[in-house]
Amino acid sequence: MSFGKEEKLMKELYKKNKQILCWIYQMKEYINRQDRVNVVGLMHALATGISEILTEVIANKVVFSECGLEIDEEYLLSVLQQMLRAQEQEDYILYGDILQLQMLPMIVGIQNAIRNSGEDLLELYWEQNMQALKEKDSYLYEQMLSCEKLHEDSPYSQDIYSMEDTTVGDLTVAVTAEDKKLYLHSNENPTGYARPLIDTYYDPYIDEYIIYGLGLGYHCQYLASKDYDLDITILENDIGMIQLAMTYTDMSWYFGHPGVRIVYDPDWKMLSEMIRPTQKQIVLFHQPSVKRIKDGKILQQIQKYLVYEGSSRARSERMIRNYLFNIQHCEWNLTELEQQFQGKTVIIVGAGPSLDKNVHLLKEKHDNVIVLAMGAVCRKLYQLGLPMDYIIITDPKEISNSQIQGVEESGIPIIVLSTASKGIARNYHGRLYMLCQKGFEDAEKLATEYGLPLFETGGSVATTAVDMCIRFGAEKIVLIGLDMAYTGNRDHTTGARQEGITDYSDMIMVEDVYGNPVPTTRPFQLYREWIERRIERKDVTMPVIDATEGGAKIKGTEIRTLEEVLTGISVGSVVE
The missing domain is CATH 3.40.50 (Rossmann fold)
Structure with a gap:
């Protein structure tokens, strides 16, 4: 074979092999998805293409031998026959295995031999x-x-x-x-x-x-x-x-x-x-x-967008399945719930490490004070015999089901986001209220059809709880256990999941409520900034009090101790 013909052969085979290899990978995807229509549609093209390539390779086995690939003609044809037999019998599992385990290595070997031929295969466009x-x-x-x-x-x-x-x-x-x-x-x-x-x-x-x-x-x-x-x-x-x-x-x-x-x-x-x-x-x-x-600033903005996008992307299969279950097993009418919050002081209880300082004071709360506990901390409060009026859970992942273990018979009403894990509604024996959130199309349609309120989630249970209390017209909103930071090198209160800091490289240092630096993460920072923006809006006429007694400073809140809040001492300053 002349140099020109050999070069042309190698380039043509290389291009055909590229297509065949892509088809083989694509065929495996179709077979794994049991996509029979596309499997059958691609089979003929694969069989024809592979037959043409093997015919060319066998006809030029001397050339390939010089490139380091010894051609076993009998084996090549045997594998092709096995593949065609599986195709004829519609045994797609076997067909896929032959493609991946036998045919794919052969085509890759041919492709590598062509690369070793020394021909210039790079195309410029x-x-x-x-x-x-x-x-x-x-x-x-x-x-x-x-x-x-x-x-x-x-x-x-x-x-x-x-x-x-x-x-x-x-x-x-x-x-x-x-x-x-x-x-x-x-x-x-x-x-x-x-x-x-x-x-x-x-x-x-x-x-x-x-x-x-x-x-x-x-x-x-x-x-x-x-x-x-x-x-x-x-x-x-x-x-x-x-x-x-x-x-x-x-x-x-x-x-x-x-x-x-x-x-x-x-x-x-x-x-x-x-x-x-x-x-x-x-x-x-x-x-x-x-x-x-x-650009660090742009990178931070993109990461911020990705956090929100990742936590609220409307079309995830899990969220849709949760939603379809929850609308059948939860109450949508929130009029009664809204009346319970309206004009009341609401203490939102998070699971931050500073909760250990003042959680015991909840025993002193008055009747006109509502305790709204996040799912991650409800078991701790229940075991301590502390009052809880409502529990709120928003996480769509099944791991959140463990938050109510031991609390199933408590009778405390649970407020769930429409896309919260369906395991909560399945396993809990008390009353369940469902919140419809903005940004999830199915919940938005339901709210429009039945005149239900829509809530902003902000990406976390804490941000959802804040928005709900604002929309329900609470007289005061008090935050405890909402560190949004690794106070004392801990991310959660005693009895909740713990993750101490082992690597500070991804940590961000922010100011805490006492003016000292405290490490936090990007998600914590984004949720804190969301709350800061939310409480700046015109519909926020009530004071928002940070009684966490630790953690990152939340701009726009009044810093007080929980004892001051519960005894009605009106001291403290608004964080600028």
Whole structure:
């Protein structure tokens, strides 16, 4: 075989192998999901493609032998026959096992041999992509013409980019910054690893998507393939990354989809303007791209968004199942509950470490004082024989079921969020009230249909409790056990789950109620800031008193001791 024909053969086989390897990984996903329609649909293409590749390899086994791959013709054909027999018998489990355990290693071996051939397999797409970009987006086109200069002036100018092959033959990119190497895509199957990410976020009822982080575009391409009518905006802060994608990947998926646009966002203006949680849109952050962000303030804002998004994403399967169970087993009519809170002093009891200082004083509470205990601390109060009027639980995870163990027969009414773990409603023998929350579509529809109040969760049980007391018109709101910090190197009161600090690297030092530094975490800080913003609103006409006697300072609250609150001593100052 001449040099030119051999080079052409290797390049053609390499490209075919890339497609076959992607199909094999995709087929395994379909089989694991018992997706018979897609399994059957892909089988013919796989059988045809693999047969063509093996025929070419066997016909050129001398060439492959020179590349270090000895071809066992009998074994190759035997595996192919086994695969076709399993296909004919519709034994999809066996078919998948043959693909993964026998066929996949063979195709990967062929791919590695082609790499060892010494042929230049790298394809460059810059010219064809730029020509198409000029037609699609003239503004980005002009920016890309100046991309070298723009990159030199950017925070990423010292980063080192390395293009690397993957198992399937697609490229990944590794970025080295400050002696730390970070991969933006899988070294095995970039497209395959992008699919679960997009499948997690994709909602057929949502048309608008914002993605931060282009990378080489695998996740963006898969989302674009979902629907031709989607509106997808891809924001990228590093023009060098856009340059890499335009140079080393075929961007026809982008040029051929009218709803996809790529935006170079060097000063974060577009990101700030486009993230509007009240709109019907989904915002997706490509985590490896987020890790590259050098602006600490922006990184903090994104982390803040991710905390909220992670705690309240409406379409998680667990939350929907909890909701469907809770609406059948809890009371929706909150008129009676609201009347119990209206005009009363409400003590919200958290499970922070400072609770040990003053929890015993709850025995002295008056009849016109309501004790609202968070789930994490209700068992402690019950065992101590301390008064509790209500318990509030919001966590959708099953682990929260343990919070009521030993309290099931107490008769204390429990207030649950509509998406709280259904195990609470299943196991508790007392009265249950359900709160409908903003941001969860099913609860919003229920509230609209039946005229129910909607509550803001803020991402935690503490923030939900504060909002509920405000909306119910409490006369005073008193916080105890709400440290929002690791007071005394502890995160919970005695008897509750304990996690001391072993690594201070991720801790943030904030001011405590006494003016001293205290370590806290990013989630604690976000919840505290949420409460600070909430109590600044015009509907907050009652005083909010921090009687925790420890923990992070909450701006806008009056600092008092619990003893002062219970004895009616009106001293203390508002935290500025």
